[in-house]
Amino acid sequence: MLQIQNIKKQYKTGYLIQQALDNVSLSFRDSEFVSILGPSGSGKTTLLNIIGGLDQYDSGELMINGISTKKYRDKDWDSYRNHTVGFVFQSYNLIPHQSILANVELALTISGISRRERRQRAEQVLTQVGLGDQLHKRPNQMSGGQMQRVAIARALVNNPSILLADEPTGALDTATSLQIMELLREVSKERLVVMVTHNSELAERYSTRIVKLQDGRITDDSAPYTPEVGELPTPKYQSMGRV
């Protein structure tokens, strides 16, 4: 379970101080499709990056499976980023001169598995996103929607329990955007998907929960979640990541 409490984050550039997040608290269910909606500059990317361990916050608390990340050391953050979360970006960020199979295989951070199994896992997840017959293409031989599917496969190959997507359809036409949203909805059936978007139509049509941000503050949450104390995991379930 993922929770943030009273998160604040400022950016200082020269004399300019920007309050990117101002006292944001949110608890996420283990399986739901959350859209973070808000105008440009409202703090959406900052929030996603903090949740994903890509950026540090100034104050507040990020709890993962009931454990405060204040106690996290570098290796814990590495493990969290590598095994518990997967990222999808608007610009795909694929390696251009490698096949899509290689792109996905290279993202496998689970150690101690054979070459053959690595290939099998990559093939399996590419098939899952509908690209099983295109494994040997390079990204520049594909459409934007297909490249985003590869990026989603890459994010899923380590079987993370959380998928974070920053404007995943921002560069796609409407029809292709709908296909990507269908795929994300499918993914969210057994994990937490948090998607940042400024497209309210897509958010309303596909997600199970919409959180609105404005000037670094939450202005609306369509399905707030308050975990019961009894729902917190017992120590034997507190392992990080999922293999």
Ligand code: ADP
């Ligand atoms: P959004 O994703 O909603 O467009 P961001 O989270 O990217 O918003 O940005 C929130 C605010 O923080 C904006 O005012 C932005 O200019 C500022 N900001 C974001 N990243 C940085 C940075 N690395 N350095 C300075 N200011 C930043």
Ligand code: MG
């Ligand atoms: Mg952004």
